[in-house]
Amino acid sequence: MGRADLANTSCPVSRVIERVGDPWVLMILREAFLGTRRFDDFQVQTGVSPHLLSQRLKQLCEDEILQRRAYNAHPPRYEYLLTDKGRDLWPVIIALRNWGQTWLGGKTTTLTHKGCGVQMDPVMCCPDCGAPLGARDVQADLSPDFEKERKTRREGKG
Amino acid sequence: MGRADLANTSCPVSRVIERVGDPWVLMILREAFLGTRRFDDFQVQTGVSPHLLSQRLKQLCEDEILQRRAYNAHPPRYEYLLTDKGRDLWPVIIALRNWGQTWLGGKTTTLTHKGCGVQMDPVMCCPDCGAPLGARDVQADLSPDFEKERKTRREGKG
DNA sequence: AATGCTAACTTCAGATTTTGAAGCGTGTCA
DNA sequence: TGACACGCTTCAAAATCTGAAGTTAGCATT
Numbered sequence: 001m002g003r004a005d006l007a008n009t010s011c012p013v014s015r016v017i018e019r020v021g022d023p024w025v026l027m028i029l030r031e032a033f034l035g036t037r038r039f040d041d042f043q044v045q046t047g048v049s050p051h052l053l054s055q056r057l058k059q060l061c062e063d064e065i066l067q068r069r070a071y072n073a074h075p076p077r078y079e080y081l082l083t084d085k086g087r088d089l090w091p092v093i094i095a096l097r098n099w100g101q102t103w104l105g106g107k108t109t110t111l112t113h114k115g116c117g118v119q120m121d122p123v124m125c126c127p128d129c130g131a132p133l134g135a136r137d138v139q140a141d142l143s144p145d146f147e148k149e150r151k152t153r154r155e156g157k158g
Numbered sequence: 159m160g161r162a163d164l165a166n167t168s169c170p171v172s173r174v175i176e177r178v179g180d181p182w183v184l185m186i187l188r189e190a191f192l193g194t195r196r197f198d199d200f201q202v203q204t205g206v207s208p209h210l211l212s213q214r215l216k217q218l219c220e221d222e223i224l225q226r227r228a229y230n231a232h233p234p235r236y237e238y239l240l241t242d243k244g245r246d247l248w249p250v251i252i253a254l255r256n257w258g259q260t261w262l263g264g265k266t267t268t269l270t271h272k273g274c275g276v277q278m279d280p281v282m283c284c285p286d287c288g289a290p291l292g293a294r295d296v297q298a299d300l301s302p303d304f305e306k307e308r309k310t311r312r313e314g315k316g
Numbered sequence: 317a318a319t320g321c322t323a324a325c326t327t328c329a330g331a332t333t334t335t336g337a338a339g340c341g342t343g344t345c346a
Numbered sequence: 347t348g349a350c351a352c353g354c355t356t357c358a359a360a361a362t363c364t365g366a367a368g369t370t371a372g373c374a375t376t
Contacts, residue, residue, distance in 0.1 A: 003334090012254075012255055012259050012263075013251065014185065016254045016257055017184045021179070021185075023176070023179040026179045030171045034298065045312075047163060049366095050326080051325095051365085052364080054324090074373090075372040076323090077322095078323090087294070091253035092250065094282060095250040096174045099246055099250065100171055102246065105170075106168055108303070109300055109304070110298070111296050111297070111298055113289070114295055116284060120286050122296070123283055123285045124249045125280065125281055127279070127290065128271065129276070130283070132283075133271065134246075134248060135246075138270065139270045140267045141268045142267055143267070146266035153202050196352080198352065198353070198354095207337095209336085209357095232343065233342045233352075234341095234343090235353075
């Protein structure tokens with residue numbers, strides 16, 4: 001199958017994973033959320049090789065998660081900024097952070113909700129009743145198409 | 159640096175990424191949350207090669223994200239179950255799902271909050287005031303240690 | 317006008333990882 | 347006796363990644 005084929009399933013999770021489910025992409029995103037914008041800074045802070053960084057940044061720009069912008073014309077200098085689409089990946093990074101804090105220990109960032117001024121760790125909630133949500137609190141139902149797709153895969157194998 | 163060195167930083171995000179920031183690990187987790195437990199099912203549904211699947215499952219068990227359990231003694235048959243630690247990764251998968259739905263389209267799962275019976279998409283919220291949270295609503299402050307670590311990296315380069 | 321510096325990359329060879337097909341061990345069922 | 351299921355393992359070929367070095371473009375200093 002190969003990683004590229006993840007994009008061809010109907011499952012949005014797979015399709016996202018094809019784009020951002022890569023350690024370096026995630027590191028780049030973490031950096032971007034910390035305010036990093038420049039090639040060399042991404043490189044130093046993530047430790048990725050320049051070759052790969054270059055590739056990943058290109059991909060991220062193609063996917064419109066980042067936007068490459070000249071901040072200086074002479075000499076030409078570029079920076080990478082999160083787009084709205086990219087900024088929307090914030091919950092992914094926060095979810096990783098929360099898990100890391102809980103299960104691996106270490107606390108390197110404190111988050112403050114600007115609205116109410118309190119220090120906190122964001123939580124997944126039900127938008128309707130506001131209750132905090134865990135895996136056990138939610139029931140997932142698959143769409144008929146997705147069920148069919150999964151069944152086909154099961155049969156195609158046997 | 160190499161991917162393995164991500165574990166050596168003080169940032170919990172990097173350390174999590176070292177463990178779960180891999181496309182196949184994420185796919186395995188998605189499957190696990192959909193109820194998949196067996197080797198061949200993981201293989202068919204994720205499309206990963208058996209070799210890699212075997213490696214990844216081993217890693218995930220070492221990290222106590224999954225638990226390998228015999229469900230049949232003769233012949234010996236095993237299944238892989240999420241541990242509490244693993245189940246706590248649910249927000250990561252949900253965050254990916256939400257982004258995929260919003261930005262890539264396609265809806266393969268409907269989520270229902272068992273508590274209030276409503277269909278919804280979970281949202282990151284402030285646990286204190288309950289407001290939904292985006293990247294712009296939260297201020298991140300780095301710990302002095304983390305600041306120092308980042309500064310060292312910057313200087314070590316120049 | 318030569319030297320050095322910065323930023324944003326690109327290039328390339330060697331090392332590592334991944335894929336995909338095939339095979340294996342143990343046991344059940346017909 | 348033969349076919350099949352499950353949970354893997356093995357291996358060679360292909361793809362990807364690393365790390366060091368180089369490149370381009372321009373400014374600043376000597």
